[in-house]
Structure formats: structure tokens, C-alpha cells
Amino acid sequence: MTLRAVVVPVLSAFVFLAMVTIHAARRPAPRPMPAARLSGANLRPFLRYLATLAAGGYGAFLAVVFVFSTLIIGQEGALRSAAWSGLFLLAVAVPAFALLSRVFGRRSP
Secondary structure, three states, rough: OOOHHHHHHHHHHHHOOOOOOHHHHHHHOOOOOOOOOOOHHHHHHHHHHHHHHHHHHHHHHHHHHHHHHHHHHOOOOOOHHHHHHHHHHHHHHHHHHHEEEEEEEEOOO
């Protein structure tokens, strides 16, 4: 039981972190552009960026829940619960991110 509940998730987390570290070392992030106010001209790319960010985050969240809660631990109903909880998180996080982006003048890369 310890192997499935503790060792496998911890080892997989270390493998994932190693992959991310290697990828980040090979492709460093570009320097951020100076802050610019969101206007009608750059609102459409920002909304596309926001939708892509939200969908990718939601998909990654569901993938993590599926692997660890459903496949490894075997909890029934965990994915369904996570799907609804994730939608609530999106409903809170996306407007907050958009509002804070507007307030602080950040724009999508």
C-alpha cells in the first residue's frame, strides 16, 4: 500500500520536476515586455491567451486528478468531483486574473 500511495506519486513528481527543469534550462523564458494598458487593439489576443491558459490549466488539473486519484489510489467519483470543483476554480480565477491584468496594465505575451 505504501508503494502505491506514497512512493509512486513522489517519484513521479520528481521525474516531472526534472523534465521541467531540463526544459527550462534549454529554453529560458523571454524577458517580459514593458507594461501596456489593455485597449481594443490588444484585447482579442489577451482573450485568446486567457482562454488558452484557462483550458490548459483545467486540462492539467484533471490529468493530475485522474492519474493520482483514479489510477493510483482508485477513488471512485474523484474525477467527477474534480471536474465540477475545477469549473468553480475557473469561474473565480479567470475573472480575477483578467481584472488584475487590467488594473496593473499587464498584457499577454
